[in-house]
Amino acid sequence: MSREDLIQEVVESMAKCQRPANFSGWQKIGLSHAQLGMLYMLSYHKKLQIKQAADFLGISKSAASQQMDPLADKGLVNRQSDPKDRRIAYFSLSDKGRQVVKKLQKFKYAGLRSRLAALNDKELEQLAKLYRKMASSPTQN
DSSP: OOHHHHHHHHHHHHHHHHSOSSOOHHHHTTOOHHHHHHHHHHHHHSSEEHHHHHHHHTOOHHHHHHHHHHHHHTTSEEEEEOSSOTTOEEEEEOHHHHHHHHHHHHHHHHHHHHHHHTSOHHHHHHHHHHHHHHHHSOOOO
């Protein structure tokens, strides 16, 4: 197996470990996968215009609006007009939206935690050492 194949296998395995066995928590609260991504993006960027959200996601402004509007309607996202230009709106997570993101993160991390719990102490220490090394090394483009 080539080094690149091995790296890809590790990346895919890590992604798989982050998913719980039954990853439907976001569906239970009536969110699409794209809307879930929008909530997570707002949790990191705090306040965005539709154009910025579209650019981050690589989608059109109308597609971003189609994802954001139902989130605002559900009270998960606040919409605030720019006082200088009413055509511009800023979106941020509401308190309810922050609670939903926290709930979803706990659900997401439950899958990873259950897989980590299956490791013995020595394996867990080795994995922690490798992750510390990865986290402290500079990224390469």
